[in-house]
Amino acid sequence: MKLKAPECVFSSAGFCPGCGHGLASRLVGETAEELNIVEKLVTVVDVACCSFNIDYWNFDTIMAAHGRDIPTAVGVKHVRPGCPVLAYMGDGAAYSIGMAETIHAALRNDPVTVIVINNSVFGMTGGQMAPTTLPGERTATSPKGKDPARYGTLSGVELLKGMDIAYLARAELVGVGGMAKAKRYIKKALEHQLNGDGFSLVELLSPCPTNLNLPPVKAKQFVHEEMTKYFPLGEFIDKGGDK
Amino acid sequence: MAKELMKGNEALAEAAIRAGCRFYSGYPITPQTEILEYLSWRMDEVGGTFVQTESELAGINMLLGAAAAGARALTSSAGPGFSLNQEGISYLVAADLPAVIIDVMRIGTGLGDIAQGQGDYWQLTRGGGHGDYRTIVLAPASVQENCDMMETAFDLAEKYRHPVLIASDAAIGQMAEGVNLPELREHNIDSFDWAVRGCRHGDAPRKIQNTYYTRPDYVEYLRDKYAAMDSEQRWESYMADDADVVLVAYGISSRVAKEAVNEARAEGFRLGLIRPITLWPFPNRAFEECKNAKAYMTVEINILGQMADDVRLAVRDTRPVDFYGTFFGLPESDVIVEKAKAMLEKEGK
Structure with a gap:
């Protein structure tokens, strides 16, 4: 990570202390600068916490309806194929209300880049259970812990593994190593788009101290020690790459 | 120019092309499917984009992206599918985006049936989605009017930065009549400064979102806008x-x-x-x-x-x-x- 903040990121001050969004937001900015696409990039952000980025990024940005970021981004891409287009959303958008949109954009191999912030809960609404909530995890709608007999735990990345897309990876926004990998994956995803390879998706496991009811350091530990058991890290599809 | 014999739905589709529409995203549902079928090959001929989406929800939100990028964008549906379109129509209104949405009305509530109907009148005229809005609604009564209204619909949508609905029905959509087609025109996606295209260094980024967040005069702006639209009777x-x-x-x-x-x-x-x-x-x-x-x-x-x-x-x-x-x-x-x-x-x- 550079010591100097990227010019295309104004702020991330609205996110809670210890939240992963500010880190992801900055990594997108750094990557855009390194790839020299700041003046071309169009971003589409989901509602709720993701939507703060519309005021933090110096990119032309659309705030989409919840879970419809990907089709919105695809609409932009078709009209302006010269613009890299990045959709930024949470796990609820990507794998719950927008599951159909995610799968079908991958099925069409639509040439957009998707960043999914997976924090295992619905954040802005106050920490309700999500498809990504871990078995036994207490949330506002699973106060006794998520019952795995009633609600499974969904890994969207595993679902996409069999699809003919350009790039698929998962990193954690924890530690220097995690951040370095997260940034490398975002960059590769955008490079695939610039090369015209098709759909790319990077999931970032992200701490949400506010809704996990944990101090920031413990929230990071939760991501690193618990979430990674259900959401393995790494690159899973890298079309034409060395993987 | 000699008249052409066209089905109502096909005439709507061809007229959209001639009005400079180069983006369509939608989903099959009777009795509007000929629009989808026609544009699946016609968009290719004119270098436009046709996407058959996984649902009407994806269709209307993809249209929103295309409209935000400056295109003349179209979707069409009927009955249950038009209800799914309402989410995106409300968002188009909220973000001041022009677009055209066709409802080829079928009969009945719920699934209803595929015969002609005019039961969507309230949904069309009262703002069929959530929130506090209305949209201009054009109702063609012939295949020729299908042709004539499409350019008007896009012009009005752009004049007011507001979606415009076309209320057709199964009978007008399925009947064939002789029509005079308008001239083919192109639309420049850079016609409007608000359309996203990448932000040049030193410029303020374009933000497509609920204008409530960006307009200090939100309430007055909307009241004036609807008052102005009233002149389009x-x-x-x-x-x-x-x-x-x-x-x-x-x-x-x-x-x-x-x-x-x-x-x-x-x-x-x-x-x-x-x-x-x-x-x-x-x-x-x-x-x-x-x-x-x-x-x-x-x-x-x-x-x-x-x-x-x-x-x-x-x-x-x-x-x-x-x-x-x-x-x-x-x-x-x-x-x-x-x-x-x-x-x-x-x-x-």
């Missing part, structure tokens, strides 16, 4: 000025109503017709010329007489307003004349 009057009873009908029903007017006039009964061309804004001004009217009757293909309330408002409840509604079948001209006579007799007593 369009209608056709057919022997309405001296009529004792005035029919009010749009779309396919208006053609039967016109036939009823001719039949009534042939036997000396002064029947007239006001055909709203904009369903919203409702053509209130059309009723000013009905100097002799004793009663009004809407002719609609629905059970509840959805347009009758708008007529009552237009005439300020000064005359009785009734409706003749059918379900599955088209209205019959002789029944219209009979009912209109009965209304007049009741008024005479």
Whole structure:
């Protein structure tokens, strides 16, 4: 990570202390600068916490309806194929209300880049259970812990593994190593788009101290020690790459 | 130029192309599917984009992205699919985005059925999605009007930065008539500064979101916008000025109503017709010329007489307003004349 903040990121001050969004937001900015696409990039952000980025990024940005970021981004891409287009959303958008949109954009191999912030809960609404909530995890709608007999735990990345897309990876926004990998994956995803390879998706496991009811350091530990058991890290599809 | 024989739905699709529309995203549903089928090959010919999406939700939100990027963007649906479109229509309104959405109306509630219907009137004219809005609604009554309205629809959408709806129906969509097609034109996606395209260094980034967040004058801006849209009232009057009873009908029903007017006039009964061309804004001004009217009757293909309330408002409840509604079948001209006579007799007593 550079010591100097990227010019295309104004702020991330609205996110809670210890939240992963500010880190992801900055990594997108750094990557855009390194790839020299700041003046071309169009971003589409989901509602709720993701939507703060519309005021933090110096990119032309659309705030989409919840879970419809990907089709919105695809609409932009078709009209302006010269613009890299990045959709930024949470796990609820990507794998719950927008599951159909995610799968079908991958099925069409639509040439957009998707960043999914997976924090295992619905954040802005106050920490309700999500498809990504871990078995036994207490949330506002699973106060006794998520019952795995009633609600499974969904890994969207595993679902996409069999699809003919350009790039698929998962990193954690924890530690220097995690951040370095997260940034490398975002960059590769955008490079695939610039090369015209098709759909790319990077999931970032992200701490949400506010809704996990944990101090920031413990929230990071939760991501690193618990979430990674259900959401393995790494690159899973890298079309034409060395993987 | 010689006329071409075209199906209503195909005429809408071709007219969209000729109006500079180069983006369509949508999902199959009867009775609008010919629009989708036609554009699946026609967009290729003109270098546009056609996407068959996984649902109407994806279709309308993909359209939103295309509209935000500056394209003349179109989707179409019917019945249950048009209900799914409402999410995106509300967002288009909120973000000040122009687009055109076609509803080829079918009959009934829920799944309903695929026959022609006019049961979406309330959904079309009251802002069918969540929130506090209305949209201009154009109602074609012939295949030729399908052709003529498409460019008007895009022009109005861009004039007001607001989605425009086209209220067709299964009969107009499925019938074939001879049409004169408009000239082919191109639309420049850089026509509007607000369209996203990448932010040059030193410029303020473009933000497409609810204008509530970006306009300090939000409330006044919207009130002015809707007041301005009220000036777009369009209608056709057919022997309405001296009529004792005035029919009010749009779309396919208006053609039967016109036939009823001719039949009534042939036997000396002064029947007239006001055909709203904009369903919203409702053509209130059309009723000013009905100097002799004793009663009004809407002719609609629905059970509840959805347009009758708008007529009552237009005439300020000064005359009785009734409706003749059918379900599955088209209205019959002789029944219209009979009912209109009965209304007049009741008024005479």
